[in-house]
Amino acid sequence: MIAAFSSWFALFFSAVxxxxxxxxxxxxxxxxxxxxxxxxxxxxxxxxxxxVMTFTTPLNWLLYHSxxxxxxxxxxxxxxxxxxxxxxxxxxxxxxxxxSDSLHAALxxxxxxxxxxxxxxxASLFMVARRYSFLQTTAYGLGGGxxxxxxxxxxxxxxxxxxxxxLPRGLEGAGIALIIAGIMAMAFTAFTGMATPA
Amino acid sequence: MGLEFLLGVGVxxxxxxxLALLLVLAERFLADYGPCTLAxxxxxxxxxxxxxxxxxxxxDQGVFIPSACGGRGSCGLCKVTVLxxxxxxxxxxxxxxxxxxxxxxxLACQVRVKHDLSLQLPPQWLExxxxxxTVSSLRDLTHDIKEVxxxxxxxxxxxxxxxxxIQFEVPxxxxxxxxxxRAYSIASPPSAKNEIELEIRYVPNGICxxxxxxxxxxxxxxxxxxxxxxFTLRPGEREIIxxxxxxxxxxxxxxxxxxxxxxxxxxxxxxxxxxxxxDLFLLExxxxxxxxxxxxxxxxxxxxxxxxxxxxxxxxxxxxxxxxYLPDASEAEAYLCGSSFLIQAAIKMLTSKGMPRxxxxxxxxx
Numbered sequence: 001m002i003a004a005f006s007s008w009f010a011l012f013f014s015a016v017x018x019x020x021x022x023x024x025x026x027x028x029x030x031x032x033x034x035x036x037x038x039x040x041x042x043x044x045x046x047x048x049x050x051x052v053m054t055f056t057t058p059l060n061w062l063l064y065h066s067x068x069x070x071x072x073x074x075x076x077x078x079x080x081x082x083x084x085x086x087x088x089x090x091x092x093x094x095x096x097x098x099x100s101d102s103l104h105a106a107l108x109x110x111x112x113x114x115x116x117x118x119x120x121x122x123a124s125l126f127m128v129a130r131r132y133s134f135l136q137t138t139a140y141g142l143g144g145g146x147x148x149x150x151x152x153x154x155x156x157x158x159x160x161x162x163x164x165x166x167l168p169r170g171l172e173g174a175g176i177a178l179i180i181a182g183i184m185a186m187a188f189t190a191f192t193g194m195a196t197p198a
Numbered sequence: 199m200g201l202e203f204l205l206g207v208g209v210x211x212x213x214x215x216x217l218a219l220l221l222v223l224a225e226r227f228l229a230d231y232g233p234c235t236l237a238x239x240x241x242x243x244x245x246x247x248x249x250x251x252x253x254x255x256x257x258d259q260g261v262f263i264p265s266a267c268g269g270r271g272s273c274g275l276c277k278v279t280v281l282x283x284x285x286x287x288x289x290x291x292x293x294x295x296x297x298x299x300x301x302x303x304x305l306a307c308q309v310r311v312k313h314d315l316s317l318q319l320p321p322q323w324l325e326x327x328x329x330x331x332t333v334s335s336l337r338d339l340t341h342d343i344k345e346v347x348x349x350x351x352x353x354x355x356x357x358x359x360x361x362x363x364i365q366f367e368v369p370x371x372x373x374x375x376x377x378x379x380r381a382y383s384i385a386s387p388p389s390a391k392n393e394i395e396l397e398i399r400y401v402p403n404g405i406c407x408x409x410x411x412x413x414x415x416x417x418x419x420x421x422x423x424x425x426x427x428x429f430t431l432r433p434g435e436r437e438i439i440x441x442x443x444x445x446x447x448x449x450x451x452x453x454x455x456x457x458x459x460x461x462x463x464x465x466x467x468x469x470x471x472x473x474x475x476x477d478l479f480l481l482e483x484x485x486x487x488x489x490x491x492x493x494x495x496x497x498x499x500x501x502x503x504x505x506x507x508x509x510x511x512x513x514x515x516x517x518x519x520x521x522x523y524l525p526d527a528s529e530a531e532a533y534l535c536g537s538s539f540l541i542q543a544a545i546k547m548l549t550s551k552g553m554p555r556x557x558x559x560x561x562x563x564x
Contacts (some may be wrong), residue, residue, distance in 0.1 A: 041288045063213075073206050080213055087217035094228040097310060101284065109287050109308070 008139040011132075015143025017191035021119050021126075022151040023184055028119030032152055033177050035113075037163075042156035046149030048110040051092065053120050053148070056085045057141030060124040061134055074128075081124045082116075089115045119148050154184060225249075235314045238324055246311060252278070253306040260353060261324060263306050276306040279318035283309050328423045329356060333416055334393060339479035342400040343445055344411055345385070347393055348420055355391040356424075358384060360431060360456035361449040361533075361561070364394070364424030368406045371413060380406035383535070383561065384425070385448035387455035394422075399445040429535070429561040431457070436557075437530040438464055441520055441544045443471040446536035447480060449561055453533070458490040465493035467523060471516025471540065472500055475507035497523070517543040521551070528552030534560035 021027050028049070035045045060081045068074055089111045096108035114120060123144045127137045158180055167176055231248025238244065238261070246255050253276050256263055263276045274293030279302050286294055290305045309315075331348035339345050350356055358364075365379040386395035401407045414420075431438075431453050440450050450468060457464070472478045477500075484496040499512040499519040512519045517540070524530075527548050534544045541560050548558055 044288060067209065067213075071205060071209060072202070073209055076206055076210055079210060083210075083214050083217055087221055090221055091224050094224045097312070098228045101312075105285070105287050109289050 004135075008135060011136055012139040012143035015140050016147040016150060017188055020147040020151055020185075020188050021122055021144045022148045023181065023188050025119075025122060026181075027122040028117050028148055031113065031117060032148075032155065032181070033174050035110075036152055036155040036159055036177065039153065039156045039160060042152045043149075044106050045110045045113070046152045047107050048114055049117065049120065049148050049152075050142070050145035051107070052085070052089055052111070052114060052117075053123050053145035054138075054142045055092075056081075056088050056120060057123045057127055057144070058134065058138045059088065060084055061127060061132070061137040064128055065134075077128060078121075078125070081121055085120055085124070086115050119144070151181075151184065151188075155180060231312045234311050236311070237314070237316045239318055239321060240316070242324060248311045248313070250311060251307050252280070252304075252309040252311055252315070252317075255311050256306065260327060261319075262327075263319065263323060271305060271308050274305065277303050278306045278309075280304045280309055281316040281318065283315060325357065325425060326423060327353065327356075328421060329353060331394075331420045331422060333414060333418045333420060336414065336416060339397060340477050342477075343479060344398050344400070346396045346398055346410060346414070347386075348396070348422065349393045350391075351419075356394060357391065358388055358425035360384075360388055360452040361429040362425040362427045363429075363449070363561075364396075364422045364426070366396070366406060366410075367421040367423070368409045371409060373408055374405045378405055379423075381426070383427075383429075383445075383449035383452070385451045387452055387459060389456070389459055395448075397445045397448040397451075427561065429533070429559060431462075431533075432531060432559070434531075435464065438466040439520065439524065439527060439530050439532040439548065439553075440466060440468040441471070441516060441532065441534050441536070441540070442468070443516060443536035443540045444477075446534075446540070446561070449535055450533065451480065451483070454487050454491065454494065457494075458487055463492045466491065467495050467497060467520075469516050469520040469523075470496065470498045471519075471536070472498065473502045474500055474504045475509055476504070515543070516540070517547045520544070521547050524548075524551050526552055528554075531557040532559065534558065 015021070018024075022029075022032055031045055031049075035041055060077075063080060063084060064074075064077055068077055068080060093104075093108050093111040096111070097104045123141055127140055132140055155177065159177065162176070171179070229249040233245050234248040236244050236246055236256070236259075244259050246259060253263055263278060271289045271293075277293075277298070281302055283302065283304050286299060286304055287308050290308050293305060294303060329350050330352045331350050333346065334349040335345070335347035337345040337347075361383070363381045363383040365381050368374065368378045368380065370376055382396045382398060384394050385397050386393065398407055398410045400411045429449055442450050447470065454466075454468070456462075457466075468484075470478075470484075478498055481498070488494050488496055497512060497519065499514060499516045500507070500509055501513070501515055503509040503513055528551070530553060532544070532548050532553060534541050545555070545558055545560075549555060
């Protein structure tokens with residue numbers, strides 16, 4: 001039991017830090033570059049990704065293992081996952097809008113933007129490729145989302161700090177952001193020594 | 199192989215059907231905010247189904263707000279004032295200046311209609327529309343003025359104020375190779391919402407007037423847009439002096455009919471200038487209006503009556519005739535409609551009779 005828990009925790013930890021989906025796989029780059037100018041916006045967007053990834057990855061696991069795999073339709077995983085993610089984000093937005101105006105303003109408005117976020121689809125495809133169990137998938141989905149949010153917040157913090165700095169013209173905007181992302185990716189690999197999944 | 203193919207198609211179809219059904223149900227039960235009332239500029243109120251964004255909701259109501267991106271929050275054009283809509287969302291902030299935020303300006307595409315909203319938008323956005331019409335009647339009022347009645351098809355009704363004008367779209371024809379627009383005042387009262395009346399005078403070589411006088415036939419389609427203009431009756435008790443010539447009759451006729459319907463009893467003297475008897479028209483209608491509006495008097499004046507006319511009414515320039523009737527115009531207000539020449543002469547005459555310039559309203563046809 002303890003061994004099982006530590007394996008989930010290791011998986012969760014690696015999804016957040018060492019195997020950060022944004023910084024090691026470079027998935028979800030468009031919002032990472034586009035919405036990382038301001039910490040406040042990044043927080044809302046990041047939270048939306050956490051929410052959607054935490055729920056869609058296990059849901060896609062269920063879809064894959066209870067429908068696609070038994071019927072021998074593994075090759076349809078990509079298209080099925082996309083449909084489920086799109087429906088989930090729309091449904092969640094409707095619920096949030098109904099429940100709370102402030103939550104919708106802070107988080108809900110980002111949901112339509114991440115319907116086609118490749119990090120979210122990536123998490124579902126990786127959990128299949130890496131043969132995770134349902135519980136591992138849940139840990140991985142939550143960790144992956146948090147990791148993505150962490151990277152986005154770090155980037156937004158750095159970009160806010162350098163907003164007034166003078167840069168060579170060719171590096172302004174996406175240019176410097178990609179360089180920062182590269183350095184951040186290297187920094188995140190340093191976590192490897194702290195925990196490595198079994 | 200064929201079976202597997204069918205199975206794949208079937209599963210994807212079934213999955214998407216289930217998801218779509220879920221969304222439809224969610225739309226039905228979660229996104230149904232019931233009827234919401236939108237108050238536009240504090241006067242016009244429309245009831246809409248809540249749940250969608252304001253831009254799309256208004257568009258369905260025929261209120262067109264400029265937008266280039268189609269509602270994705272990426273062009274920043276669809277700015278409207280939403281007095282009770284709350285703070286702007288993060289998605290709007292890049293497009294709003296601090297003073298605009300302070301004035302409650304929002305992007306219509308980012309505002310969800312979830313409850314009654316009080317909106318402010320430029321008034322012309324509210325009223326201007328394009329209308330498809332068909333010619334329902336053509337009548338010669340004089341040898342060179344035609345009365346054109348247009349029955350509205352889509353939208354079937356028009357809201358306007360008496361005295362306003364529309365633009366008449368002239369399609370390319372033998373005299374012009376492009377679509378042109380000409381403004382004409384509406385002669386019918388605002389209560390007649392499904393058919394408007396124009397009075398169009400033939401101008402030699404005029405693109406629109408030639409089109410109307412030589413080409414337009416009963417049942418022809420005509421596209422108009424509007425309404426425009428502020429040549430409307432000002433509220434109050436003041437005596438009204440109206441001076442018009444030719445097709446300048448149109449907006450005044452609309453104003454007079456509107457007054458008669460609303461039983462507005464003000465003293466009105468309407469001086470109408472024409473050359474000879476054959477240029478006078480709507481005399482019967484004016485007589486009827488004199489009976490319907492207690493203080494109304496119609497005074498036609500001929501500048502060059504034909505000896506055959508047997509005219510025993512006023513003669514001379516209409517402004518000179520009016521001057522004889524008005525020893526003092528300092529307490530009245532004036533409505534002028536006609537050529538620039540007529541308007542300039544009338545302003546000169548009225549100010550010399552003590553009328554303040556700011557109480558002289560006019561529609562310059564020049």
